[in-house]
Each structure stands twice: as structure tokens, then as C-alpha cells.
Amino acid sequence: MSHRSLPSARTRLSFAGLAVTLAAGLGLAAVNVTAEADPGLRACTAEEYAALVEAGDNFALGCQLPGSALADITSGFADALAQEPLPLTSEDEVDKSDNVELVAHLPLEGSFAEEGAYGTDMAFKGRWLYDGNYNGFQVFDIKKPTKPKRVAQVFCPGGQGDLSIHKNILVMSVDASRSDDSCSSTALSATEKSAWEGLRVFDVSNPRKPKYVAAVETDCGSHTHTLAPTKNGKSLFVYVSSYSPNADYPDCQPPHDKISVVKIPVKKPARAKLAATPVLFPDGGNPGGPIPLLTSSSTSGCHDITAYPSKDIAAGACMGDGILLDISKRAKPTVTEVVTDDLNFAFWHSATFNNAGTKVLFTDELGGGSLPTCHPGFGPTKGANGIYDIVDGALEFQSYYKIPRIQALTENCVAHNGSLIPVKGKDIMVQAWYQGGFSVFDFTDSANPTEFAYWDRGPISTTSLELGGPWSVYWYNGHIYSSDITRGLEVFSIDDPLVNAAKKVKMGTFNAQSQPSYAG
Numbered sequence: 001m002s003h004r005s006l007p008s009a010r011t012r013l014s015f016a017g018l019a020v021t022l023a024a025g026l027g028l029a030a031v032n033v034t035a036e037a038d039p040g041l042r043a044c045t046a047e048e049y050a051a052l053v054e055a056g057d058n059f060a061l062g063c064q065l066p067g068s069a070l071a072d073i074t075s076g077f078a079d080a081l082a083q084e085p086l087p088l089t090s091e092d093e094v095d096k097s098d099n100v101e102l103v104a105h106l107p108l109e110g111s112f113a114e115e116g117a118y119g120t121d122m123a124f125k126g127r128w129l130y131d132g133n134y135n136g137f138q139v140f141d142i143k144k145p146t147k148p149k150r151v152a153q154v155f156c157p158g159g160q161g162d163l164s165i166h167k168n169i170l171v172m173s174v175d176a177s178r179s180d181d182s183c184s185s186t187a188l189s190a191t192e193k194s195a196w197e198g199l200r201v202f203d204v205s206n207p208r209k210p211k212y213v214a215a216v217e218t219d220c221g222s223h224t225h226t227l228a229p230t231k232n233g234k235s236l237f238v239y240v241s242s243y244s245p246n247a248d249y250p251d252c253q254p255p256h257d258k259i260s261v262v263k264i265p266v267k268k269p270a271r272a273k274l275a276a277t278p279v280l281f282p283d284g285g286n287p288g289g290p291i292p293l294l295t296s297s298s299t300s301g302c303h304d305i306t307a308y309p310s311k312d313i314a315a316g317a318c319m320g321d322g323i324l325l326d327i328s329k330r331a332k333p334t335v336t337e338v339v340t341d342d343l344n345f346a347f348w349h350s351a352t353f354n355n356a357g358t359k360v361l362f363t364d365e366l367g368g369g370s371l372p373t374c375h376p377g378f379g380p381t382k383g384a385n386g387i388y389d390i391v392d393g394a395l396e397f398q399s400y401y402k403i404p405r406i407q408a409l410t411e412n413c414v415a416h417n418g419s420l421i422p423v424k425g426k427d428i429m430v431q432a433w434y435q436g437g438f439s440v441f442d443f444t445d446s447a448n449p450t451e452f453a454y455w456d457r458g459p460i461s462t463t464s465l466e467l468g469g470p471w472s473v474y475w476y477n478g479h480i481y482s483s484d485i486t487r488g489l490e491v492f493s494i495d496d497p498l499v500n501a502a503k504k505v506k507m508g509t510f511n512a513q514s515q516p517s518y519a520g
Contacts, residue, residue, distance in 0.1 A: 057160055057223075058303075058347060058368025059467065061293060062412075086408050088458030095405070095456045100440075102455070103146045103479070104491035111135050111155055118467070118485040121417065123165040124476045124510040128207045130170060131483050132161035136183070137172065138489075139207050145479040145491050151208045156183035156200065162224045164511040166236050169269050170202040170210060173222035175242065181215035193250040197221030199238060199262055201272050214272040218260040220245055220252035226305040226314070227514040228330050229266075237275070237330040238262040243301030243319055256301045257281035261331055276331050286320025289342050293367060294382070296320040296342045303365075304350040308357055310517045315351035315360045322348050322362045322388070324395065339388065339395040344381040350417060354427040355518050359446060360395065361429065362386045363415035370467060374403055374413035374436045383414040385431075387446050398446035403439045408459045410466065411435035417472040422505040422518040428498065430480055435459060435469035438482060442498065453494055460486070476510050478503035 044052065044063035052060035087095050108119060112133045120132040127143040136156035141149040158174030165171070177195040178185035188195045199222050201214035220242035228237045238261070245256035263275040281299055289295025302318035305325070312328040316335075322345075324337040341364075349365035366373045366383035373383030384402035388395040407413040411434075418431025418438075427444045437456035443449040460466040470482040470490075480492040505518055 052370065058349075058365055059370040061347065061368030062370030086406060088408075088456070089462060090458045091460050093458040095454075097453045097455075099494055099496040100453050100455050100480075101493050102490060103493050104148055105488065106140070106148055106150055107488040108133075108486070109150075109488075110153060112138060112153060118160070119471055119483045119488055120160045120485075121162045121472050121512070122474055122481060122483050123163045123170070124474075124507065125165045125204075126508060128204075129476075129481065129489070130163050130165060130204075131489060132163045132172070134160060137161055137163055137170075139204075139210070140489060142481075142491075145477075148489060148491060152210065154183070154202075154210050156212070157185075158197065158200070159221070159223075162222075164225060164227045164238075164514060165204070165509060166227050166229055166511075167266060168203055168205045169236060169264060169266065170204045171225060171227065171238055171264075172200040172202065173225050173240075174198055174200060175221040175223040177221070181217070183212060190246070190249040190252060195251070197251075199225060199240065199272070201264060201269050203269060213270045214264075216262050216272050216274055217251070218242065218262070218274065219258075219277065220249075220256055220301060222260075224304045224513065226307050227511055228307045228309050228314070228327055230330055231309075234266055235330070236264040236266055238264060239305050239307065239314070239333065241302040241304055241316075243303060245300055254300065255284060257285060257299070259302055259305070259333075261333070263331065278333055280316070280318070280323065280325075280333075280335050281321070285318065286340050286342075288320055289346075293346055296340060296345060297347050303348065304513065306351040306353065306513050306515060308353050308515045308517070311357045313353075313357060315353060315362070317348035317350050317362055319348055322351070322360070322386075322395065324360070324390070324393070336393060337395050339397070341386060341397075344384075344400070345386060346382065349415070352418065352420065352429065352512075353515055354443075355420060355422065358390050359427060359443070360388050360390065361401075361443065362388065365416065366414050367412075369414055369416065369434055370412050370465075372407060372409045372411050372413055372465065374405070374407035374411070374433065375409060376406065385415050385449075387443055387449060389446050399449060401441060401443065401449040403433050403436050403454070404451060405436065405454070405456055407436050408462070410461050410464060411459045412465065412467055412469065416470075417474075417512060419474040419510075419512045420515070421475045421499050422502045423499055424501065424518075426498070428502075430473055430475050432470035432473040432482065434471070434485070438470055438473040438480070440480075440494065440499070452498055453496060455492065472512070474510065474512055475502070477507055
């Protein structure tokens with residue numbers, strides 16, 4: 001099934017005087033080829049491209065669209081911007097809704113504050129917050145959310161370091177080729193057969209002193225992963241998502257239309273092992289759209305999978321495809337539905353179910369997180385969320401949601417990681433948008449999502465396109481937590497009738513990619 005028509009109901013965008021012409025099948029095709037490029041918006045050099053590839057996520061995708069093309073795309077909207085100038089001119093300025101306040105901030109420090117040591121994903125258990133970083137992970141005591149304490153830093157480089165936790169088991173993704181599986185390993189080209197990447201497993205019985213207990217190598221590494229514990233509690237299955245194979249990589253060969261499934265015995269995590277490599281796209285998946293970056297990516301694996309273990313379902317964001325899976329047999333996930341959006345979704349990045357399991361919100365990470373897509377030149381449907389109802393097992397498109405604030409051309413901004421806020425009878429989400437800050441919105445009416453809270457800083461730079469902003473923003477036990485790429489951990493409070501009841505819901509564990517079910 002493919003969605004190929006635009007919805008009648010559109011997310012509002014505060015772009016004064018904006019008139020966007022989309023050429024059918026070509027995305028952003030109406031450009032002024034005489035525009036002068038901003039010095040910060042240019043094609044990446046070979047060295048810069050290599051650095052972005054090493055950095056991970058999908059930042060290098062931004063190099064596929066030269067800076068001159070960016071200037072071309074946006075040049076036609078000078079009049080609109082002149083009528084409604086950007087409200088923020090520096091990172092010191094903040095635009096926010098009255099119901100949100102910053103209550104705590106712990107900046108990156110030590111080796112975790114080095115150039116390229118970005119803050120990434122988070123996982124929660126009890127009073128402990130585990131925060132990923134390109135150099136490993138940190139542990140925070142958040143018993144007092146307004147006074148978080150850093151209690152451990154585990155130096156263990158390996159790409160963006162996505163984290164998940166189950167009981168006393170911490171799982172970490174490694175998606176950068178290393179000389180071996182140890183924390184003291186060094187970078188090694190993926191063209192070397194001896195290079196290693198995959199999953200690392202830690203025992204965090206003592207959160208202040210995590211112990212590295214196991215490593216499992218997986219094809220193409222592990223960009224992200226998803227926990228799916230068995231209902232008897234004895235085994236923890238991990239769905240490993242990775243993509244972009246290359247014929248020159250011995251351990252990452254095309255077509256790579258699969259995921260890896262790792263089994264971890266809960267009582268003996270050191271015995272973690274590869275259990276299966278199910279092929280999800282036997283027909284090859286989406287072949288990709290006509291324009292690199294601006295139309296659908298070709299599918300060669302998945303970027304992220306979100307499981308809803310209590311309902312035996314999962315949703316996959318797989319580059320050019322969105323999918324539903326039956327995970328009743330944990331080691332044998334089966335695709336039950338596939339949806340594409342060739343005109344508006346460039347890179348299916350992540351997924352979130354509503355609490356009832358009757359909807360899926362997919363994100364499009366247009367440009368891999370490295371482009372200023374929250375700008376009139378990209379329009380209201382690219383780099384956005386796509387909201388789908390699940391009807392008789394099928395995904396039915398309802399609407400797009402994109403933040404309604406214009407961001408500067410020097411701000412990387414696109415839909416990224418977020419989570420539900422557990423409000424009975426409502427579908428409410430808080431979500432990161434990189435330098436677009438974070439947004440809190442209600443999508444109970446799937447066709448008409450509405451924002452009611454937000455936080456947005458000004459650009460890191462007004463002269464060049466810099467990477468920054470919140471990577472992940474999640475709700476946990478009454479507060480909003482943000483892992484900012486360059487600023488570190490930030491904690492926010494929100495006071496609003498729409499979410500205040502959620503403060504009574506206590507979570508023991510939270511992983512964004514393994515959704516819990518909330519009462520009611």
C-alpha cells in the first residue's frame with residue numbers, strides 16, 4: 001500500500017506570504033539558479049563528508065544537496081522572510097510557550113565534551129538516567145529532577161551509542177567500525193574483515209559502576225536497537241537496525257534487506273548471542289525516488305524499530321518504507337503491512353505508537369539531521385511527522401505535523417526523537433527537532449495535530465550551518481528530559497491542564513523504542 005496524495009487537512013505554518021510550488025514527483029523543483037549561496041551552505045568537502053560519515057546518524061546525507069541548491073531553493077522566499085523576520089538571532093535567546101520552564105542543566109564535560117562527542121539517546125530506570133554519547137555513555141541520578149547529579153562516565157566509543165535498559169541490563173549500539181569490541185578499541189575501516197561493530201552489553205546492577213559483560217557482532221553494525229523481552233521474563237530479544245551496505249565491506253554486503261535479532265538471557269547476560277537475521281524485504285523494498293535526499297531513500301535495512309511488546313506488535317522506519325510487524329514470536333518478526341510516501345518522506349527514521357496501539361507516528365529525517373529543513377523553502381510536509389491510523393491491520397494516512405516556527409538557514413532542524421506523555425484518553429507527544437528545540441502536541445485527532453507547548457533557542461551560529469540542538473526529548477515521571485547534542489542534559493517542567501494528570505503516572509523503566517502500556 002502506498003500513500004501518494006496530499007491530505008486535505010494541513011498542519012498550520014506561520015510563513016507569512018509563503019507560496020510554495022511543488023512539481024509533481026520532483027519535490028522542491030522550483031528554484032532560482034542565480035542565487036548566491038550563503039558561505040555556510042555549500043557542498044561538503046571530501047574531508048567533511050568523511051567526518052560526517054564517522055559521526056554517524058545520517059548527518060552525511062546533508063552533503064547530497066549542495067549549498068548552492070539550498071540557496072536556490074530558499075531564494076524565492078526572501079519576501080516572506082522580510083515580512084516575518086526570524087525572532088531569534090543567537091543561542092542566548094529563547095522563544096518558548098509560557099507553560100514550559102528550564103529547571104536544570106548539566107553541560108557535557110571531560111572527554112564527553114570533545115569535538116564530535118555529541119549527546120544522543122536516553123534510557124531510564126528508577127532514579128537513573130543513562131545518556132548516550134559518541135564517546136560512550138553517562139549515568140545521572142535524577143531522584144531530584146531539578147538537581148540531577150552525574151555519577152558515572154563510561155568511555156567506550158562506537159558511533160552514536162544508542163542505549164536501552166531492561167532490569168540490570170544496559171544495551172548499547174555500535175555503528176562505527178572498530179579494531180575490536182573493547183572500550184579501548186580504535187577506529188578501523190569497514191573494508192577490513194577484522195573490523196568489529198554490533199552490540200555491547202553492560203551489567204548496571206550498580207549504576208555508578210557499570211560492567212561490560214558481552215559483545216555481539218552484527219552485519220552492518222547496530223545503528224539503533226529495540227528491546228522485546230519475552231512475556232515469561234527469561235529472555236531479552238534485541239532487534240538490531242542497520243543499513244547502507246557496501247560491496248567493499250566484508251561484514252555489510254548488499255542487499256542487506258534484513259535486521260539482526262540478538263538473544264540475551266536475563267539472568268546470564270554474558271551469554272548474549274546472535275539468534276536470527278530475518279529478511280524483512282524479500283522484494284528489495286523501496287527502490288528510491290528520482291531526486292537524492294528530497295524523495296524516498298532506497299531501502300537497504302531499517303533505521304529504527306519501535307516495539308510494543310505487550311501487544312506483540314512493532315513499527316519499523318526503514319529508509320524508504322514504513323512497516324508494521326507481528327512480534328508474537330520474538331525471534332521471528334514478520335512484516336504485516338508496508339507503506340511508502342515517495343513524494344514527502346525522504347528517510348523513514350523512527351516510529352511511535354499511541355497508547356491504544358491504534359496509531360503510528362512516523363518521522364522523516366530529511367537530510368539526516370544536518371539540514372535546515374524547518375524553513376519555508378522545504379514546505380510543511382518534508383522533514384515532518386506522518387500520522388497513520390491502524391485500521392484492520394492497515395496503515396491509513398491522516399496528516400503531517402511539522403513545527404510551526406521558521407528556523408534560520410544556519411539551524412539544522414528536522415523531526416527527531418520523542419515520546420508519548422501518558423495522558424488518559426489523549427494522544428500527546430513531546431518531540432525533539434534539533435535546533436528547532438522541542439514541541440509538545442496533541443494528535444488525538446489524527447487529521448489535525450495541534451501544538452500547545454514548545455521551547456526553541458536561537459541558532460548556534462548566524463554565519464554557518466552547525467550541528468546542535470536536542471537529539472532526544474522524552475517525558476519521564478513528570479518532567480521533560482532533553483539530551484542536547486552540544487549542551488548536555490537539560491530538564492524542563494511543564495504546567496498545562498492537558499498534561500498535568502500525567503505527572504501521577506509513575507514509570508519504573510522507560511525506553512522510547514520499547515513502549516510501555518499505560519493504564520487507561
